[in-house]
Amino acid sequence: MRLNARRALDSPLVCGVIGVVALLSAAEAAGRLGLISTVQFPLTSTVLLEAAGLAADPAFLADVATTFGGWALGLLATVAVAVPLGLLLGSVPPIEAALRPVIEFLRPIPSVAIIPLATFMFSGRLDLKVAVILYASTWPILINTVYGLREVDPVAKETLRTFGFGPLSVLWRVSLPSTAPFIATGVRVAAAIALILAISTELLSSGAGGIGNFIVLAESSPEGLRMQVAAIVWAGLLGLVTNGVFVWGERRIFRWHTARTGATQ
Amino acid sequence: MSGLRRRLRISALLLTATALLAAGCGGGGSASSPNAGGLEKAELNIGMLPLPEVAPIQIAIDKGFFKAEGLTVKPQIIQGGAAAVPDLLSGKLDILHSNYVSAISVVAKGVGKLKVIGEAWTAKPGNFAIMVKKGSPITKVSDLKGKKVGVNTLNNVVTLTVSALLKTNGLTPEDVTFVEQPFPQMAGALEGGQVDAGFMPEPFHQIAASKNGAVLLAEPFAGPTADFPIAGYMVSEQFAKENPKTVAAFQRALLKATEVAISNSAEVDTALTKYTKIDKATADLMVLGGFSTTVNETRLQRVADLMLEFKYLPQKFDVKQMMHTPSAS
Amino acid sequence: MIRKVAAAVLRLWIVPVVLVVWELGTRALAGPYFPPPTKIAAQMGELWFSGPPTRLWLNDTALTNFPYSIANLLTGWVLSGVGGVVVGVALGRSSLLFRFLDPIIQFGRALPPVTLLPLFIALFSTGARMHILLIAFGIVWPVLFNAADGARHVDPLHLDTARVFRLSRVQRLVKVILPSALPKVFAGLRLSLSLALILMVIAETFSTIGIGYQLRVAERGYDLPGTWGAVILLGVLGYVFNQIFVLLERRALAWQSSAQRRT
Numbered sequence: 025m026r027l028n029a030r031r032a033l034d035s036p037l038v039c040g041v042i043g044v045v046a047l048l049s050a051a052e053a054a055g056r057l058g059l060i061s062t063v064q065f066p067l068t069s070t071v072l073l074e075a076a077g078l079a080a081d082p083a084f085l086a087d088v089a090t091t092f093g094g095w096a097l098g099l100l101a102t103v104a105v106a107v108p109l110g111l112l113l114g115s116v117p118p119i120e121a122a123l124r125p126v127i128e129f130l131r132p133i134p135s136v137a138i139i140p141l142a143t144f145m146f147s148g149r150l151d152l153k154v155a156v157i158l159y160a161s162t163w164p165i166l167i168n169t170v171y172g173l174r175e176v177d178p179v180a181k182e183t184l185r186t187f188g189f190g191p192l193s194v195l196w197r198v199s200l201p202s203t204a205p206f207i208a209t210g211v212r213v214a215a216a217i218a219l220i221l222a223i224s225t226e227l228l229s230s231g232a233g234g235i236g237n238f239i240v241l242a243e244s245s246p247e248g249l250r251m252q253v254a255a256i257v258w259a260g261l262l263g264l265v266t267n268g269v270f271v272w273g274e275r276r277i278f279r280w281h282t283a284r285t286g287a288t289q
Numbered sequence: 290m291s292g293l294r295r296r297l298r299i300s301a302l303l304l305t306a307t308a309l310l311a312a313g314c315g316g317g318g319s320a321s322s323p324n325a326g327g328l329e330k331a332e333l334n335i336g337m338l339p340l341p342e343v344a345p346i347q348i349a350i351d352k353g354f355f356k357a358e359g360l361t362v363k364p365q366i367i368q369g370g371a372a373a374v375p376d377l378l379s380g381k382l383d384i385l386h387s388n389y390v391s392a393i394s395v396v397a398k399g400v401g402k403l404k405v406i407g408e409a410w411t412a413k414p415g416n417f418a419i420m421v422k423k424g425s426p427i428t429k430v431s432d433l434k435g436k437k438v439g440v441n442t443l444n445n446v447v448t449l450t451v452s453a454l455l456k457t458n459g460l461t462p463e464d465v466t467f468v469e470q471p472f473p474q475m476a477g478a479l480e481g482g483q484v485d486a487g488f489m490p491e492p493f494h495q496i497a498a499s500k501n502g503a504v505l506l507a508e509p510f511a512g513p514t515a516d517f518p519i520a521g522y523m524v525s526e527q528f529a530k531e532n533p534k535t536v537a538a539f540q541r542a543l544l545k546a547t548e549v550a551i552s553n554s555a556e557v558d559t560a561l562t563k564y565t566k567i568d569k570a571t572a573d574l575m576v577l578g579g580f581s582t583t584v585n586e587t588r589l590q591r592v593a594d595l596m597l598e599f600k601y602l603p604q605k606f607d608v609k610q611m612m613h614t615p616s617a618s
Numbered sequence: 619m620i621r622k623v624a625a626a627v628l629r630l631w632i633v634p635v636v637l638v639v640w641e642l643g644t645r646a647l648a649g650p651y652f653p654p655p656t657k658i659a660a661q662m663g664e665l666w667f668s669g670p671p672t673r674l675w676l677n678d679t680a681l682t683n684f685p686y687s688i689a690n691l692l693t694g695w696v697l698s699g700v701g702g703v704v705v706g707v708a709l710g711r712s713s714l715l716f717r718f719l720d721p722i723i724q725f726g727r728a729l730p731p732v733t734l735l736p737l738f739i740a741l742f743s744t745g746a747r748m749h750i751l752l753i754a755f756g757i758v759w760p761v762l763f764n765a766a767d768g769a770r771h772v773d774p775l776h777l778d779t780a781r782v783f784r785l786s787r788v789q790r791l792v793k794v795i796l797p798s799a800l801p802k803v804f805a806g807l808r809l810s811l812s813l814a815l816i817l818m819v820i821a822e823t824f825s826t827i828g829i830g831y832q833l834r835v836a837e838r839g840y841d842l843p844g845t846w847g848a849v850i851l852l853g854v855l856g857y858v859f860n861q862i863f864v865l866l867e868r869r870a871l872a873w874q875s876s877a878q879r880r881t
Contacts, residue, residue: 132856248473263728400840
């Protein structure tokens with residue numbers, strides 16, 4: 025019996041479920057015992073029921089699809105821009121040195137503050153979303169690519185060069201493969217940022233769909249808060265799942281890399 | 290990038306111009322009939338807040354009133370009128386549903402020239418309420434001195450109206466603190482004491498009263514603000530000039546739908562469930578009745594005058610410049 | 619020294635180039651949405667920097683709004699730093715606790731901060747308390763994850779040594795675990811500092827004071843140079859925060875490594 029309990033506590037799944045259930049129960053109890061007024065904040069069970077209802081609501085599913093579509097397109101555009109740019113900056117130091125002050129100034133500008141400005145500039149809703157995502161998610165990919173190139177084994181590069189390979193060839197055969205794990209990490213971080221920005225853009229500018237739009241629409245109802253919290257639960261789960269997929273993919277593709285760094289640690 | 294867009298817009302203009310010329314050459318007969326293809330623009334993007342007052346738009350879509358005029362109207366839900374004005378001016382939206390205080394500020398500040406092509410709502414008794422918590426010591430407006438009043442947006446129609454109400458009760462806006470609070474959270478804020486009184490539209494005040502026992506303190510739209518025009522449909526001046534037939538077609542369909550909304554509240558209830566998150570049972574509780582078929586210049590001037598009185602505007606503003614007068618041609 | 623300064627100035631040659639191109643470009647476009655930088659600067663000056671030189675040219679608007687925002691931002695950041703390190707180190711050292719809390723933390727991190735606003739308003743109403751808590755909640759994750767990671771990967775040799783010297787749990791924590799996690803914690807703190815600026819803007823969506831509020835006032839008033847000005851102000855603030863942080867980090871880590879060498 026005790027042995028079984030021990031084994032159960034070794035399983036991340038069992039522990040995770042216990043943790044989640046405990047937190048939800050505590051929140052439910054806080055509402056039921058009157059620690060948090062249910063007028064001010066809905067009960068956990070109410071929210072979960074609402075969230076379950078949303079999963080069967082075709083209108084909400086269409087919103088999720090809209091958000092997801094904008095996210096995917098934005099992320100693709102970001103990868104298409106940031107990776108080549110990162111490779112350029114990483115392999116031609118003078119360009120990097122020249123652009124650094126500009127990058128260091130642009131990077132800290134809060135992406136949320138960019139949305140009103142971008143609203144003025146981009147005509148289509150999807151354009152706007154992609155543009156905002158592009159702005160905010162470029163940085164992790166760009167910076168990881170530049171850092172990754174710096175970590176490339178100089179001996180390998182030198183070896184290829186002595187064999188008469190040109191700079192592009194060296195980039196393709198040595199630098200890119202050894203930078204790939206860094207780029208992948210950057211893309212994973214960018215994916216999380218992109219999802220946040222997709223929803224934020226829908227929330228802060230007009231549009232015809234998306235989880236953010238659902239949250240705006242919920243303001244019309246006296247039960248709006250309940251709907252909003254339920255939508256937020258789905259937003260969180262969506263983030264969780266996409267992140268999980270990226271982590272899983274990274275582990276599968278770059279097994280050799282984790283093995284190598286694991287060995288050096 | 291933007292140069293390209295401008296070029297595209299110019300070429301679009303040229304195209305429209307050629308199309309107009311072609312239509313003109315084809316003989317004026319078909320162009321003057323409302324149902325035929327004489328429209329400058331058949332597809333309209335309308336930005337609207339998910340409020341009961343835009344129910345006629347949904348009704349006109351559902352009943353095919355727009356379609357009968359040759360229009361395809363696509364509603365876009367917006368977060369606030371102010372944030373959507375750039376969309377209207379840049380042509381992303383063709384028509385914008387906005388409250389008049391925002392619209393007047395836009396024109397008065399010289400940001401853009403807007404024309405009111407239709408009225409959405411005029412305040413009627415029961416539409417809006419200033420509520421207090423059950424058992425609150427605040428029983429009359431003058432008790433609000435030194436208290437916190439919850440409003441959805443600062444410096445807009447709600448604060449303006451509350452200011453007017455305070456003035457008729459011997460207080461000034463400076464005697465209270467306005468606290469921003471989204472409408473769905475207002476009842477909770479009352480309950481939790483984060484605000485002492487809260488401004489609520491339908492159906493929020495009915496629900497707050499029936500579920501939490503909140504009590505009506507005052508009707509905000511009374512006395513100087515009785516029958517106050519709240520919101521209308523705006524287009525940019527340029528759009529009005531370039532698309533007179535489209536605007537006229539939109540107005541005809543809207544008028545028809547508004548008449549339906551006034552005469553048949555069941556139609557409104559059905560429409561509400563489609564573009565808002567208000568369910569049927571809640572919709573049935575609502576008084577509504579403020580749908581308006583005409584834009585009244587004198588009444589609209591009252592809004593601007595009140596804005597001047599409470600320093601929302603630096604100088605007098607004549608609303609005549611916002612009236613849409615269709616040209617005879 | 620002079621050569622160093624000259625090199626630094628030379629490295630910044632791109633800045634005037636960008637400014638001039640920007641100025642000329644926006645003048646050529648002449649659209650209302652792209653005011654030239656000189657106009658933005660003038661508007662910024664009028665909005666915030668029209669005060670006397672003794673107050674660094676900050677006027678009353680700037681002095682009521684800037685300190686409020688910055689104080690909230692830093693308070694939230696410190697709060698998240700302390701909370702993140704405490705929880706993070708606990709998670710890094712106890713794999714059981716980690717297994718219990720991991721899904722909750724992953725979920726919390728995945729929530730888009732903008733959507734948290736209605737939630738936080740409902741729970742904490744509007745005001746400084748809500749702003750600080752929202753900032754702290756939104757930015758705690760990088761610190762937390764990095765602290766956990768740092769605490770997990772302490773050099774086993776150091777731990778063995780600590781055991782040999784019979785250090786108490788507290789001593790082990792303070793002398794071995796925390797110092798070895800420090801570089802990672804700093805990396806997390808730096809990230810969350812830049813995130814704090816974003817959360818500050820979000821938190822001040824419902825506010826009547828602060829830099830985020832200034833942005834919203836400009837936006838709602840269709841004051842485009844003002845909107846650009848607020849965005850630039852935020853960029854400058856982010857840049858300055860980052861530079862100060864890097865400076866402090868270098869000091870702290872240098873001190874730490876020298877202290878380690880001495881022992």
